[in-house]
Amino acid sequence: xxDFSSIAAGASLLMHWHLMVMLLLGLLFGIVTGAIPGFxxxxxxxVMLPLTFPMPPLVAIVFLTAIYAGGNFGASISSILLNxxxxxxxxxxxxxxxxxxxxxxxxxxxxxxxxxxxxxxxxGSFFLILVMPLIVLFALKFGPPEMFLVGVLGITIIASLDKxxxxxxxxxxxxxxxxxxxxxxxxAVRGTFGHFELMDGISIIPALIGLIGFSELFYMLQKAHVTxxxxxxxxxxxxxxxxxxxxxxxxxxxxxxxxxxxxxxVLIGALPGAGATIASIVSYNEAKRASATPxxxxxxxxxxxxxxxxxxxxxxxGALALMLALGIPGGLxxxVLIGALxxxxxxxxxxxFMEQPELVYGVMLAQFVTSVCLVGVGLLVSxxxxxxxxxxxxxxxxxxxxxxxxxxxxxxxxxFDVVLMAIFAAxxxxxxxxxxxxxxxxxxxxxxxxxxxxxxxxxxxxxxxNLWTFLHRPVSLVLLLLVAFSLATMAMRIVRxxxxxxxxxxxxxxxxxxxxx
Amino acid sequence: MIxxxxxxxWSRFAGEMIVPVLFLGYATQYYVSVxxxxxxxTNLLLIGPVYxxxxxxxxxxAALRLADTVRAQQSETAxxxxxxxxxxxxxxxxxxxxxxxxxxxxxxLGFVTSTLTYIFLMLLVLGVRSxxxxxxxxxxxxxxxxxxxxxxLKLPLPTGHLI
Numbered sequence: 050x051x052d053f054s055s056i057a058a059g060a061s062l063l064m065h066w067h068l069m070v071m072l073l074l075g076l077l078f079g080i081v082t083g084a085i086p087g088f089x090x091x092x093x094x095x096v097m098l099p100l101t102f103p104m105p106p107l108v109a110i111v112f113l114t115a116i117y118a119g120g121n122f123g124a125s126i127s128s129i130l131l132n133x134x135x136x137x138x139x140x141x142x143x144x145x146x147x148x149x150x151x152x153x154x155x156x157x158x159x160x161x162x163x164x165x166x167x168x169x170x171x172x173g174s175f176f177l178i179l180v181m182p183l184i185v186l187f188a189l190k191f192g193p194p195e196m197f198l199v200g201v202l203g204i205t206i207i208a209s210l211d212k213x214x215x216x217x218x219x220x221x222x223x224x225x226x227x228x229x230x231x232x233x234x235x236x237a238v239r240g241t242f243g244h245f246e247l248m249d250g251i252s253i254i255p256a257l258i259g260l261i262g263f264s265e266l267f268y269m270l271q272k273a274h275v276t277x278x279x280x281x282x283x284x285x286x287x288x289x290x291x292x293x294x295x296x297x298x299x300x301x302x303x304x305x306x307x308x309x310x311x312x313x314x315v316l317i318g319a320l321p322g323a324g325a326t327i328a329s330i331v332s333y334n335e336a337k338r339a340s341a342t343p344x345x346x347x348x349x350x351x352x353x354x355x356x357x358x359x360x361x362x363x364x365x366x367g368a369l370a371l372m373l374a375l376g377i378p379g380g381l382x383x384x385v386l387i388g389a390l391x392x393x394x395x396x397x398x399x400x401x402f403m404e405q406p407e408l409v410y411g412v413m414l415a416q417f418v419t420s421v422c423l424v425g426v427g428l429l430v431s432x433x434x435x436x437x438x439x440x441x442x443x444x445x446x447x448x449x450x451x452x453x454x455x456x457x458x459x460x461x462x463x464x465f466d467v468v469l470m471a472i473f474a475a476x477x478x479x480x481x482x483x484x485x486x487x488x489x490x491x492x493x494x495x496x497x498x499x500x501x502x503x504x505x506x507x508x509x510x511x512x513x514x515n516l517w518t519f520l521h522r523p524v525s526l527v528l529l530l531l532v533a534f535s536l537a538t539m540a541m542r543i544v545r546x547x548x549x550x551x552x553x554x555x556x557x558x559x560x561x562x563x564x565x566x
Numbered sequence: 567m568i569x570x571x572x573x574x575x576w577s578r579f580a581g582e583m584i585v586p587v588l589f590l591g592y593a594t595q596y597y598v599s600v601x602x603x604x605x606x607x608t609n610l611l612l613i614g615p616v617y618x619x620x621x622x623x624x625x626x627x628a629a630l631r632l633a634d635t636v637r638a639q640q641s642e643t644a645x646x647x648x649x650x651x652x653x654x655x656x657x658x659x660x661x662x663x664x665x666x667x668x669x670x671x672x673x674x675l676g677f678v679t680s681t682l683t684y685i686f687l688m689l690l691v692l693g694v695r696s697x698x699x700x701x702x703x704x705x706x707x708x709x710x711x712x713x714x715x716x717x718x719l720k721l722p723l724p725t726g727h728l729i
Binding site: 226444471497 | 581582584585586588589592593596599600603604605608609611612616617620623626627630653654657658661662665666668669672673677684685688689692693694699703704707708711715719720721722724
């Protein structure tokens with residue numbers, strides 16, 4: 050199964066000092082740009098692509114994959130500290146990360162995020178080397194019906210996002226509807242109002258920054274500082290490091306959730322078109338469903354943060370496996386990486402394994418080194434980044450607003466995206482005012498295009514869509530059972546919560562009517 | 567500072583209906599426009615079921631809120647789930663107007679001029695009175711973005727028609 054001589058040759062290529070320097074620089078660049086709202090990982094990789102042309106192939110690929118790993122983690126920093134996800138893959142991170150910051154546990158949350166990201170990356174790398182052929186074979190069994198059901202599995206989380214099931218559903222379904230805007234694969238142009246910029250659909254970055262980021266800034270205006278409590282942000286350097294290290298240790302306090310999330314991340318990462326965002330959504334959903342304390346999720350539960358971060362980082366291993374073994378990009382970031390390989394005169398796929406095995410194993414082994422370095426660089430950047438919450442909001446708000454505008458513009462170099470962000474910001478302010486879960490709209494926008502495209506592909510492949518289409522395929526049958534199980538447990542939880550609320554209200558009425566009690 | 571939560575049941579009900587009416591209005595317009603396109607069976611494959619689900623959820627929500635409102639009216643006790651949130655109206659309105667004007671002016675005056683002015687005015691509105699902070703924050707910030715994007719990342723920032 051293993052070609053040990055190639056592995057040894059790949060390992061020897063990693064011994065050069067300049068490779069380590071480029072790896073560290075790539076990580077640093079990825080983390081810093083990942084933390085800037087709007088500066089997505091694919092964008093960070095693509096702006097660095099021309100610089101890699103004069104580099105040797107292994108150095109170039111290791112540099113770019115380090116940016117990839119750094120960006121996946123970096124997006125969590127702004128999500129945790131400001132509730133503004135740097136990239137879509139961090140949307141679930143803010144659900145528990147930001148409440149932790151609000152409680153004065155910013156350093157701990159960042160430490161947990163570093164620990165979960167590095168572990169996710171490490172597990173992803175491990176799978177990349179050990180079971181890559183198996184993962185790829187499994188991923189190839191996923192046709193349109195299976196991909197549709199993966200999207201459905203992700204969307205079932207909407208139902209459990211808010212105290213009000215109906216509000217969450219309204220927000221989520223609206224998100225799915227607007228995500229279908231643009232030209233469909235049948236050539237129909239839907240809901241663009243004549244704007245050619247909407248032909249490719251609603252870009253996720255303006256929607257994300259507007260809905261979550263700008264609306265957060267609006268409500269931040271009412272506070273002097275981001276955190277109500279100063280604990281955890283104004284303490285001494287030693288205390289800050291102690292809290293971050295406690296956060297890292299926290300990661301391993303939930304071994305089952307951690308490993309399950311890593312597994313989900315690797316598998317979903319290996320599915321073409323799925324990627325880190327879907328991995329973190331499905332993983333968070335599963336962690337909440339399996340948790341002994343699901344009510345803590347969304348209120349600063351480290352378990353939620355761990356499940357989201359480890360899955361989105363582990364997905365990198367799966368995506369790289371698919372890219373290296375078959376030359377299929379799992380997402381935008383790996384599509385840019387394929388471009389980088391081609392720039393070096395290398396064609397990813399089975400031939401690359403036969404012709405340049407030491408290079409492939411060198412890239413794989415570099416992922417282990419990246420994971421270890423991520424802990425050090427991640428903690429260092431987090432230590433300085435956490436100081437952002439000490440800045441008064443009167444100075445912080447204009448700074449974040451300008452970075453958000455510049456970041457949104459940078460995605461497609463279009464002012465239309467900035468205007469779209471402003472529209473979503475207005476919608477976000479309105480939804481927050483009436484206590485709708487914004488994350489449900491974002492999930493709808495993220496998952497909607499996958500559901501739409503895969504359902505249409507299923508329809509075209511099988512000449513129609515009915516239950517039998519999903520039942521007669523083994524993988525889709527398993528996924529269908531998972532969806533049914535997920536919905537059933539959710540329904541049971543809603544009923545149980547309502548019963549508890551009714552009991553509490555009855556007890557309160559009894560106590561109120563009898564003051565002696 | 568103003569309070570943004572009303573204690574009157576019917577006013578509250580009207581407020582609660584803004585989002586469902588807005589969403590349902592847009593969704594209906596979208597559904598009808600897509601249904602008119604050639605090949606509605608494929609175009610509405612996902613949109614159709616999602617629209618009907620949204621409709622059911624909105625109607626159920628409206629019915630539940632209506633029942634709650636009638637109950638609250640009959641018991642003549644306005645239920646307050648949480649204390650009303652205080653809002654600084656000046657800051658909030660200034661933030662919205664300045665951000666809107668900044669986004670509108672970028673294609674006219676260019677990124678640098680618009681954002682320099684925006685940050686300066688925002689700092690003033692939010693209560694910053696330190697002159698070094700008022701001068702240095704916009705200059706350093708816009709300078710960093712300009713150097714980083716234009717020179718380092720080769721991503722051109724928008725230039726205005728006038729400047």
